[in-house]
Amino acid sequence: MKRRKFIKKTAGATVAFSIVPSYVLGKNHVPPSDTLYVASIGVGGRGAGIVRGLSSNKNVKFVALCDVDDKLAEGSYKMHPKTKKYKDFRKLYDNHINEIDAFTVGTPDHTHAVIALPFMRAKKHAYVEKPLTHNIYEARLMANVAKETGIVTQMGNQGSSSDGIREAQEWIDSGVIGTIEKVDCWTNRPVWPQGLKNINEGEPVPSHLDWDLWLGPAQNRPYHSAYLPFKWRGWWDFGTGGLGDMGCHIMETPFRTLGLGYPHEAEASCTTVWAGDFVEANYNKACPPSSIVRLKFDTEKHGQVNLNWYDGGIMPDLPDELKDGEFIGNWSGGSVFYGTKGMLVTDCYSGNPRLLPSSTMNYFKKPEPSLPRIKNGLNGHIDNWVEACLSGIKTSSPFEYAGPLTESVLMGNLAIKAFQYKVLKDGKKPTDWAPFDYPGRRKLLWDGEAMKVTNYEKANEWVTRDYRKGWEVK
Known part of the structure; x- marks a missing residue:
């Protein structure tokens, strides 16, 4: 109550x-x-x-x-x-x-x-x-x-509280671009150092910081300024990389408008960082500087939808319908929806849908608004929560929705980790020739309801984490 x-x-x-x-x-x-x-x-x-x-x-x-x-x-x-x-x-x-x-x-x-x-x-x-x-x-x-x-x-x-995402859904529901077959999503993240080599040394802990509390469930290690502030996003023990940072913003629009649910397949390829000739700068600890992730979803209305994610300066193919000097998305990122009848472009955060080619917008009659708007749009997101707490209205991104959205984003990170994962061979050092067992690029098959990767057991370790004693999540 x-x-x-x-x-x-x-x-x-x-x-x-x-x-x-x-x-x-x-x-x-x-x-x-x-x-x-x-x-x-x-x-x-x-x-x-x-x-x-x-x-x-x-x-x-x-x-x-x-x-x-x-x-x-x-x-x-x-x-x-x-x-x-x-x-x-x-x-x-x-x-x-x-x-x-x-x-x-x-x-x-x-x-x-x-x-x-x-x-x-x-x-x-x-x-x-x-x-x-x-x-x-x-x-x-x-x-x-x-x-x-x-x-x-x-x-x-x-x-999720923006007018633009609701407008995009109304356009897609009207059938203006037909059945959606593919969505390309991209971001400019990371905008912090990422792909650094493993850190083994420590630095004095600043007097204003409680390092043990900051670590929380992560395993104990010395403090280092390479971790924070903000730079923690690039380390798997603390952050979730560019995809974790921006996926819940940019993938939000296709997730909501297409009713995506859990992906059934994930695959990734990532940048390799080299510290020397044939010597990798890191393995398993840091998020890569850039990555491409390919997710596949089964949907009720559109059938299979392929969603492709690009970050770290890697961009999707520019549509032929894009005029010279025109852009897709905004500074932080965006999405391109490919339908059987046309294309739709949206911005990060605000949605702001538009059709391609842009000349289409000269005669396109927008559908009448049918979805309720949130007061003040994306700027009213936190007020939407306050009002819901006091009067019982529905929020824009309740955990019943935000949880599955987050799971889909983090499924992409499982594919990235599977691509990155390497094991030292026979106790050799990383500087030895061909020192790692390389599992190679692989597709992860995902049973969303069972919360399990069905074809690569190692990846199931990353569905959760190794919690520090006293910080377990149950």
Whole structure:
């Protein structure tokens, strides 16, 4: 039951009269029944954007803020100087779980699930940044717990609230480009160092950082500035690479408009980084500088859809219908939908659909809007969650939807890891001639319902992870 309904249903006469109407106290007063009490974990970097977005909503009151890095969190802390501050989310939980209605998680990928699940099981509404989780097992678990508890959830893929993605769906549903056979998606990520050699040495831990808490479920290792801030995205133990960073934004449009569900096949090829002649710079630890991923989906309306992903400066083929000087997507990326009757191009985040060739737009009559819009579009994504917590409307990206979307994105990473994976031969050193067993490029066959790769057992180890003792996710 949402907070507003609970108060209305359970308040006696005395309590009812104690909630003074807002016009009596002044126009800026928000009564308790319309206030969402929130704790935010991970409030530096992207998390600071979450705090800023919530701070502009008059219906939100912060109970506590938490971050392992005092320096990175400084901006959020200054915005709310009187709010309780923590480094350890577990202490925040112990002290405030009965005072909050909802929580947000804006930490690195590898700690999303371990932080969110205790709060979710306590039936606190959840806003978690994209990708929803670090691995497929966690995404399935988060979606299941959200369903079991009935809480309001939202993943931080803001484009899911945009007008453009709804417009793209209306166009596709109208049949303007026919049956979709292929979608090419691309991004300019990584925009951080990626493909670095393994790090074995350490550096002094900065005084403002709790390194052990930052590691969370990842296995212990020395601190190094190559990991953070932001650069953690390029290391498999912490991040999910360019695909994990942007897939939930860019693949969002085909996933939603075509009803993709789980892929049944995944294949990848990636850049190899060399540290010397015939000596690879890394193996198994770091995400590659660039990759191509090919996913295949079975859909009810379009049959098999092939979705191809490109990152690290690699681009899909430019359509012949594209004029000289015209672009597909925007700076961050985009998609091209290939149908039996034509092509449609969308941008990252906003959707912003348009047909190719562009001259088609001169006489194309857009379908009448049939899908409900979100107030303020993608800029209203976090407010959409707040309103849902208070009044029970449906969010744009609830975990029942965001979980499968994240799983599809991370399935691409399984294919990348399968391409990268190498084993040292007979105890030889990486500098020896042909030192690795190369499994080679392979297609992974995926049983989505069973959450299992059926043709390469090693890949099933990457469906979950090896959790550090005391940080297990169950």
